[in-house]
Amino acid sequence: MFSKKELKHLATLARIELSDAELEKFSRQLVSILEYIEQLKELDVTKVTPTTHVMSIEDVFRDDVVKPSIDIEQVLKFAPDRYGNFFRVPKIIE
Amino acid sequence: MIDIANKNDLYKANAHELLDSFAAKKVNPQDLLLSIIKRIKKVDSKIKAFVKVIEKPKIHLPKKKLSGIPVAIKDNICIQGLETTCCSKILKGFVPPYNATIIEKLEEEGAVIIGKTNMDEFAFGSSTENSCLGPTLNPWDTSRVSGGSSGGSAAAVASEQAILSLGSDTGGSIRQPAAFCGVVGMKPTYGRVSRYGLIAFASSLDQIGPFAKDTQDLALLLSVISGYDERDSTSVNNPVPDYTKSLINNVKGLKIGIPKEYFFTDSGSGKDGIEPDVKQAILEAKKVFSDLGAELIEVSLPHTKYAVSVYYILATAEASSNLARFDAVQYGHRTKNLDNNADESIIVQMYKRSRQEGFGDEAKRRIMLGTFVLSSGYYDAYYLQASKVRTLIRQDFLKAFEDCDLLIAPTTPTTAFKVGEKIDDPLKMYLSDIFTISVNLAGIPALSLPCGFDSQNLPIGLQIIGKPFDEETILRTAFTFERNTPWHLKKPTL
Numbered sequence: 001m002f003s004k005k006e007l008k009h010l011a012t013l014a015r016i017e018l019s020d021a022e023l024e025k026f027s028r029q030l031v032s033i034l035e036y037i038e039q040l041k042e043l044d045v046t047k048v049t050p051t052t053h054v055m056s057i058e059d060v061f062r063d064d065v066v067k068p069s070i071d072i073e074q075v076l077k078f079a080p081d082r083y084g085n086f087f088r089v090p091k092i093i094e
Numbered sequence: 095m096i097d098i099a100n101k102n103d104l105y106k107a108n109a110h111e112l113l114d115s116f117a118a119k120k121v122n123p124q125d126l127l128l129s130i131i132k133r134i135k136k137v138d139s140k141i142k143a144f145v146k147v148i149e150k151p152k153i154h155l156p157k158k159k160l161s162g163i164p165v166a167i168k169d170n171i172c173i174q175g176l177e178t179t180c181c182s183k184i185l186k187g188f189v190p191p192y193n194a195t196i197i198e199k200l201e202e203e204g205a206v207i208i209g210k211t212n213m214d215e216f217a218f219g220s221s222t223e224n225s226c227l228g229p230t231l232n233p234w235d236t237s238r239v240s241g242g243s244s245g246g247s248a249a250a251v252a253s254e255q256a257i258l259s260l261g262s263d264t265g266g267s268i269r270q271p272a273a274f275c276g277v278v279g280m281k282p283t284y285g286r287v288s289r290y291g292l293i294a295f296a297s298s299l300d301q302i303g304p305f306a307k308d309t310q311d312l313a314l315l316l317s318v319i320s321g322y323d324e325r326d327s328t329s330v331n332n333p334v335p336d337y338t339k340s341l342i343n344n345v346k347g348l349k350i351g352i353p354k355e356y357f358f359t360d361s362g363s364g365k366d367g368i369e370p371d372v373k374q375a376i377l378e379a380k381k382v383f384s385d386l387g388a389e390l391i392e393v394s395l396p397h398t399k400y401a402v403s404v405y406y407i408l409a410t411a412e413a414s415s416n417l418a419r420f421d422a423v424q425y426g427h428r429t430k431n432l433d434n435n436a437d438e439s440i441i442v443q444m445y446k447r448s449r450q451e452g453f454g455d456e457a458k459r460r461i462m463l464g465t466f467v468l469s470s471g472y473y474d475a476y477y478l479q480a481s482k483v484r485t486l487i488r489q490d491f492l493k494a495f496e497d498c499d500l501l502i503a504p505t506t507p508t509t510a511f512k513v514g515e516k517i518d519d520p521l522k523m524y525l526s527d528i529f530t531i532s533v534n535l536a537g538i539p540a541l542s543l544p545c546g547f548d549s550q551n552l553p554i555g556l557q558i559i560g561k562p563f564d565e566e567t568i569l570r571t572a573f574t575f576e577r578n579t580p581w582h583l584k585k586p587t588l
Contacts, residue, residue, distance in 0.1 A: 007462065014414060014465040015421070016458060017446040026462055029520050033463065036521055037403040040479050043486070050481030051488060053298050053328070054537030055285050060327035074191040080428035087423050090432065090440040 002027045002034070104129035105254050106585075109163045109311040112257065116162055123153050123162025123206065126257075130164045130208060134255045137588045142230050143240075143250040145169055145181060147209040154204040159318055161204030166256035168247050169210040170217055171302070172291040173197050180293050181225035182215045184420050184427045184452025194291020195326065196260065196302055196319045203318045208256055211246030216417065217267055217295045218456040219243050220526050223517050226454055231513070233275060233586040234552050238510040241271030244305070248275040251305045253588055258315050259305045264295050265405050266505075266530025268303045269542035273505035273555020276544045278312045278572065278582070279305045283563050284537035285330035288323030296412035297328070299405075299534040308582050309543065309572045313337035316565065332563055340566035341573040346387035348571065351498035352380065355398035356529055367528075368507040375546030375554040376504050382578055383502070383571075393494040393501065397486045401532040402524055404487065407467045407480035408535070414464025417457065422448035459520060488536040495561050500568060504529055505542040505555030529557060539565050543572050544581040553581075 004023045007030070011018045018026065072085055081088040104112070104126045115121050131149055138144055144166065154161055167173065170180045172190035174197075179185040193201075200207065214224035222230040222245030230245040232238040233253040240249040244261025248271035251259050261268045263281035272279025280303045287302045294300060304315035317338060322331040358367040366373060384390050422428035422444055429447035432440055453461070467476035494501065507528060516523040533540045538559060545556035556575070560568040576582050 002466075010462055010465050010469065012446070013469065014461050015418075015442070015445040015449060016453070016461060017443075017450040018458070019450075022458065026459055029459060030463055030466070033406065033521055033524075037407060037476070040400060040403050040407075040483055041475075043397075043400070043479075043483060045479065045482035045486070048482040048485050050478060051484040052481055054488065055328060055330060057285075057328060057330075062324055070191045075424075077191075078188055078425040080422055080426070089423055090444055092439070092441050 002031050101125045102129050102132060105133040107257070108307050109160070109257050109314060112163060113161070126162060127151070127153065127164060127206065130255065130257070137253050138255060140231065140236055140588065141233055141249050141253050141255070142228060143211055143246045143253065143255055144209045145212050145227055145246065146177065148176075148207060151206045151208060153206055154201070158202070158204035159314065160200065163205055163257050164208040165200060165205045166208050166211045166247055166250045166259040167197070168244050168259070168261045169213050170262060170293045171197065171260060172293070173207065173210070176210065178210065178293070180216045181213050181227055182452065182454065182457065183226045184449070186427060188425050190291070192291065195288040195323045197291065199318055205318070211244070211250055211259060213246055214243035215454045215457050216293070216413070217243040217262060217264055218413070218460055220266070220270055220523055221511070221516065222246060223513065224454055224456045229513055232510045233588060235510065235550070237512060238552070239274065239513055241274035241510065243267040245271045247305050248272050248277055248279060251275070251277045251307060252586065254585065257307070258311060260302060260319070261305060262292055262300055262302050263534065264299045265409060265534050266527040268305065269505050269530050269540060269555065269557060270527060272305060272542040273553065274510040276553030276584070276586070277305055277307060278309055278541065278543045279303065280312055280316065280541040280565070280568070281533065281539060282316065282320065282565055283539040285328055286539070286563065286565070287319050288321070288326040288329045290323055290325040294416040296409040297416065298412060299409060301534075309569060309576050310338065310341055312541070313341055313569050335566060337565060337569055340569045342570050343574050343577045345383055345571055345574045348388045348567075349498040350383055350388050350390050350571070351393035351494050351501040352390060353395045353398065353494065353501055353503055354392050355395050356503040358399075368504055369509065369548070371548035372504050372506070372508065372554050376502070376556065379502065379545045379556050379575065382575060386574060386578060391498055393497060395490040395494060395532065397483065397490050398532060400483050401487055401535060402528055404480045404483045404535060405531045406463065406524055407476050408484065410460045410464035411468050411477050412464070414461045414468065417461055420449065420452065421445055427452040456520070484535050487532050491532070491536045491538055500561070500564075500571060501559040503557045503559065505557040506530070509548045509550070509552035509554060533559055538562050539568060541568050541572055543575065544584070545575070545579070546581055547584070
């Protein structure tokens with residue numbers, strides 16, 4: 001588990017470039033963390049309901065009321081690249 | 095009320111003393127602000143609690159709950175018009191166009207926002223060493239860490255550079271630095287305080303909470319920030335009590351549980367899981383409570399030893415998902431290093447390289463671990479298994495609370511460790527949160543307050559853990575402890 005090759009694939013899924021030195025270091029550290037985490041396997045939890053959230057809050061609705069939005073200049077002010085009122089990104093379709 | 099002859103010394107006072115003195119017109123908020131700014135200029139070069147100081151903040155008219163009181167804010171809480179980066183390079187230059195709900199609440203009550211405090215990048219860490227701006231040092235010994243991730247907020251109050259401060263706690267990030275720096279810090283019940291405007295780390299665990307010099311100030315700040323917010327659908331619509339009313343010096347008849355698993359012996363080394371000085375201080379705290387008429391009983395939280403594992407699966411899974419938003423499109427760092435001749439498309443390169451350049455080591459590690467535990471083929475073995483053990487951990491607490499009103503335990507197994515001591519061993523760093531993590535997994539409230547000092551004059555924290563939405567009993571217990579012990583009065587020499 002966690003060979004450099006597998007880690008590189010995961011990094012692509014997570015959209016992070018990792019250098020060879022980072023791949024080396026993280027694969028070693030993640031293996032040691034996963035070895036520790038293995039302890040969870042000793043518990044039989046087949047009949048336990050998972051908790052994803054401690055509050056039993058479901059389907060929270062609010063009234064559909066129009067409220068003022070943040071000014072568009074405020075929103076675009078920190079765009080790394082903009083074109084008029086758009087965020088500009090490198091060409092996606094060849 | 096304070097009797098301070100020299101207005102330069104106002105920084106030493108507590109909020110409740112200052113508010114009384116403002117009301118009596120003995121001093122005014124401007125005097126206090128000057129004193130605080132002078133103090134910051136004198137000591138923060140040694141501590142590095144602040145990443146930004148506001149020298150000329152808005153001062154509101156008096157007669158509100160926090161009028162004129164300087165409050166420092168952790169750098170993951172959005173303040174309109176003020177750079178907010180979570181101490182990460184990826185957010186350098188980001189200025190939020192809106193305020194977090196708690197910032198609106200503080201301003202409504204007249205608080206003076208004095209600056210942003212240092213933290214581990216995106217709150218990933220237990221020492222503030224993961225900040226892209228360097229660590230915050232411990233006011234009691236500057237060769238040691240302040241704790242984390244809210245180390246800047248804890249150290250700012252401990253070194254008397256702010257009267258109050260706010261942090262966030264996902265696995266102990268308020269309580270652990272409070273213990274290391276010798277101040278009071280609280281993680282309220284999940285849902286008690288709105289998270290709107292808090293940059294998310296692990297959304298099912300994160301909670302904003304207060305730091306203060308004593309329980310009375312803490313209760314005041316908690317009353318101001320608590321409450322339902324329609325902009326945070328996980329905030330809970332329960333009435334907010336005036337927490338200052340729970341400050342009663344009496345624990346007679348209170349049933350206090352001691353979780354036996356927190357006093358464990360390491361099966362490998364045969365050594366105690368906690369340092370002898372920490373253990374001694376907790377035993378003495380127990381005696382304080384029993385002498386005051388509380389009933390102490392041993393309780394069991396049998397799944398305690400699994401908490402760190404569960405946490406580092408669930409918290410990293412949620413973090414990897416939350417951090418996906420940092421894609422260099424709408425704000426934040428975008429790489430200039432794009433290669434037209436590479437196999438990968440330019441847009442994928444833009445995501446990958448911007449994130450490589452922008453995120454620090456711990457953020458990358460957590461994104462990788464989180465992506466792994468959620469990936470197909472491993473989801474059931476890790477994420478689902480951990481979610482189920484989380485249920486068992488929460489049930490442990492609810493069962494213990496059938497026999498007692500609250501629990502006391504150490505906040506941390508050791509006092510503040512040395513800078514650099516754990517930074518190369520992530521697992522060792524994670525294990526320093528062993529006593530605080532289960533509380534977040536269970537969603538319940540807990541507070542840390544000073545309960546003694548070790549042989550090296552470093553503060554020790556006592557953790558008081560309560561039932562969901564019963565912050566009042568925690569505050570009453572902490573207040574009683576303070577009234578009967580001298581620990582919160584001791585200050586570091588700087």
